[in-house]
Amino acid sequence: MAQPKSFRARNILTLPLLGAFLRWRWGRAVLQSIFFLLALLLIIDGFTGPQLAPRNLATVAPWVHYRGLIVLVLLLMGNLFCMACPFHLSRSLAKRLSKRGRRFPRHLRNKWLSIAALFTIFFLYEWLDLWASPLLTAWVIIAYIAASFVLDAIFTESPFCKYVCPLGAFNFAYSTLSPTQIQVMNPQICAHCQGKECVNGSWSPQRLVRTDTIPVQTPDGGLTYEARQVEQGPQGVLGCPTTLYPPQLRSNMDCILCLDCVRACPHQNIALIARPPASELFRPHLWLKRWDMALFVIILSFMGLMNAFGMVPPVYALQEQLAQTFAIRSEFILLALIFLAGNIVLPISLTLSAAYLTRIFTRQKHPLRHIVAAFAPAFVPLGFGIWFAHYAFHFLITPLSIVPVLQEFLGQSGEWARFSTPVNADIISFIQALALLGGFALSLLIAQQTALRLFKRQGMLGFLPWALLLLVMMGFAFAIFTMPMEMRGSALMG
Amino acid sequence: MRPLPNQQQKAINEMKLRLYFGFILLFTLLVGCRQQATPAADQNLDVQLEFSNSDAVGESNLAITITDAQGQSITDAQVEVRGDMTHAGMTPVIVTAQIGDDGRYHAAFEWTMGGDWIVTVSVRLADGSLVEQTFDYSIAGAMNMDMSDSPMTTPEATAEE
Numbered sequence: 001m002a003q004p005k006s007f008r009a010r011n012i013l014t015l016p017l018l019g020a021f022l023r024w025r026w027g028r029a030v031l032q033s034i035f036f037l038l039a040l041l042l043i044i045d046g047f048t049g050p051q052l053a054p055r056n057l058a059t060v061a062p063w064v065h066y067r068g069l070i071v072l073v074l075l076l077m078g079n080l081f082c083m084a085c086p087f088h089l090s091r092s093l094a095k096r097l098s099k100r101g102r103r104f105p106r107h108l109r110n111k112w113l114s115i116a117a118l119f120t121i122f123f124l125y126e127w128l129d130l131w132a133s134p135l136l137t138a139w140v141i142i143a144y145i146a147a148s149f150v151l152d153a154i155f156t157e158s159p160f161c162k163y164v165c166p167l168g169a170f171n172f173a174y175s176t177l178s179p180t181q182i183q184v185m186n187p188q189i190c191a192h193c194q195g196k197e198c199v200n201g202s203w204s205p206q207r208l209v210r211t212d213t214i215p216v217q218t219p220d221g222g223l224t225y226e227a228r229q230v231e232q233g234p235q236g237v238l239g240c241p242t243t244l245y246p247p248q249l250r251s252n253m254d255c256i257l258c259l260d261c262v263r264a265c266p267h268q269n270i271a272l273i274a275r276p277p278a279s280e281l282f283r284p285h286l287w288l289k290r291w292d293m294a295l296f297v298i299i300l301s302f303m304g305l306m307n308a309f310g311m312v313p314p315v316y317a318l319q320e321q322l323a324q325t326f327a328i329r330s331e332f333i334l335l336a337l338i339f340l341a342g343n344i345v346l347p348i349s350l351t352l353s354a355a356y357l358t359r360i361f362t363r364q365k366h367p368l369r370h371i372v373a374a375f376a377p378a379f380v381p382l383g384f385g386i387w388f389a390h391y392a393f394h395f396l397i398t399p400l401s402i403v404p405v406l407q408e409f410l411g412q413s414g415e416w417a418r419f420s421t422p423v424n425a426d427i428i429s430f431i432q433a434l435a436l437l438g439g440f441a442l443s444l445l446i447a448q449q450t451a452l453r454l455f456k457r458q459g460m461l462g463f464l465p466w467a468l469l470l471l472v473m474m475g476f477a478f479a480i481f482t483m484p485m486e487m488r489g490s491a492l493m494g
Numbered sequence: 495m496r497p498l499p500n501q502q503q504k505a506i507n508e509m510k511l512r513l514y515f516g517f518i519l520l521f522t523l524l525v526g527c528r529q530q531a532t533p534a535a536d537q538n539l540d541v542q543l544e545f546s547n548s549d550a551v552g553e554s555n556l557a558i559t560i561t562d563a564q565g566q567s568i569t570d571a572q573v574e575v576r577g578d579m580t581h582a583g584m585t586p587v588i589v590t591a592q593i594g595d596d597g598r599y600h601a602a603f604e605w606t607m608g609g610d611w612i613v614t615v616s617v618r619l620a621d622g623s624l625v626e627q628t629f630d631y632s633i634a635g636a637m638n639m640d641m642s643d644s645p646m647t648t649p650e651a652t653a654e655e
Contacts, residue, residue: 052578052579052612052614052628053578053580053581053582053585054579054581054583054586055578056582059582060582061585063581063582063583065585110531129580131580131581131582132580132581132582132610206585285557313608394581394583395583397583397584397585398584398585400582401583416576416586416588417588420585420586421585422585431545484605484608485608485609
């Protein structure tokens with residue numbers, strides 16, 4: 001069936017070269033292979049190179065360049081990292097080696113595990129000073145590969161991608177701002193598709209043939225039905241690894257942009273469309289009204305604040321203060337206290353307070369869970385702005401430092417003087433301010449529209465607690481980014 | 495897409511496997527490429543640093559004393575000093591030190607940011623061998639992001655007599 005004109009214009013998969021590459025059966029494997037080889041380089045240098053973070057690929061590539069580029073790519077294109085994810089290769093290998101396993105436990109099929117994984121990786125980052133240790137960073141990469149292999153060998157779907165991977169969780173949350181999205185062209189075709197290959201896959205050990213009767217538009221605008229033969233076989237592809245069903249897709253959340261649905265669809269009915277950035281965040285009932293989903297994006301934005309807070313002098317003063325007050329000398333316990341307070345207790349209590357105040361102000365009896373779920377998307381832009389300001393800072397300080405690091409890895413003298421020039425400080429500050437203010441403004445707009453939709457005439461009253469919470473977060477972020485940064489391990493480590 | 499015959503598919507899989515192992519071998523060989531320096535202690539050299547300011551962000555005068563196993567000053571070496579933050583991706587400070595009348599090597603060195611620093615002194619001896627020693631410093635204070643006048647960009651102008 002021909003694509004409707006509106007889709008043809010916006011479908012990235014119809015672009016010359018790029019579209020063909022993305023649709024190509026091995027397109028993703030090529031990208032993954034490149035990234036897998038890069039991951040191998042990082043592991044090799046992490047284990048055998050100098051244990052000086054600025055001169056080792058294992059630390060410079062992930063902690064400076066990956067993080068700086070990922071926020072840019074998410075904002076301008078989409079979840080391309082998950083598309084090219086090097087850990088996916090070990091997952092594919094696991095899938096081939098294992099028998100058909102069981103489903104991931106039902107009580108773990110939510111975002112609580114993602115929150116725990118994010119908490120753990122950010123905690124380890126601070127506690128073990130991962131940013132300063134090529135060796136430990138190499139071990140983290142190995143742990144990723146091992147975890148994705150083991151989980152995908154045991155379970156049928158891709159639990160590592162959907163429920164565990166902290167990198168994926170970050171990308172899922174902030175790809176909701178991206179200007180691209182998977183979308184079906186004609187939902188009627190999906191309704192008449194027997195195999196639902198997009199989610200079930202078109203792979204089968206033997207060749208299978210069936211006939212779908214699908215609706216087709218006639219030249220005069222009418223509708224007729226056409227019998228179409230569909231094949232499955234050993235050359236088919238797996239279905240959506242995160243078990244998303246494209247006709248029901250309303251959000252980029254959980255989409256790893258693998259395009260397996262595109263390749264599996266026997267009716268060429270799935271497009272990768274260009275859309276206004278962040279448009280999905282304005283949709284009502286975007287995600288299910290679940291605590292885990294709502295708190296996931298809210299906690300991630302607070303994690304952005306805490307991660308940046310770890311870079312400024314007051315964090316050391318706070319550690320000292322806590323150490324003296326509670327007579328604790330263990331850095332692990334002190335950091336755990338700060339992390340639990342800033343990343344878990346604070347976001348949950350502030351969010352519940354805002355929801356409770358909203359209910360009092362508007363005198364409406366919505367359950368707190370519904371209110372929090374409705375306002376959760378408003379935290380995405382500000383959270384992203386905070387992460388962007390932080391990661392852009394590290395990236396722009398020496399955007400080309402990867403060049404001398406590579407030169408030294410290859411046995412040459414690194415041209416540090418040539419490639420270590422920082423971007424002008426005023427430009428960095430401007431970009432940081434733009435990210436924060438832009439994110440804040442968009443967050444306010446989403447919260448306001450949510451409040452008006454939910455509480456009608458009392459919308460502005462319902463908006464007030466959320467605007468206040470976002471303002472406090474913004475103020476805190478602004479204070480952090482205008483403070484002098486200090487790059488050090490824990491003050492207690494001496 | 496027309497399915498490939500099984501044999502052809504097998505050949506493609508084998509080729510992919512070979513390619514992977516080829517790359518892994520290549521990268522393993524690359525490991526040996528890095529230039530290696532000998533730690534100063536292994537060469538029986540003693541390297542001592544003295545900064546006029548090693549506490550706070552800002553300019554500092556650096557004096558380096560290099561002595562051999564007999565305690566004799568080494569004055570005919572080429573000495574380069576490099577300061578790195580422990581965090582990846584920060585701009586390093588690289589200066590060349592020159593021998594002074596007191597038998598020590600001198601350079602102007604700027605701590606550009608508060609935090610933990612690792613200072614690496616690279617000594618190229620007269621016989622061509624390269625010796626390195628690292629020192630840890632913790633610097634307090636704000637960041638100086640205006641590095642246009644950083645010693646790194648004008649290494650020839652950094653030596654002090």
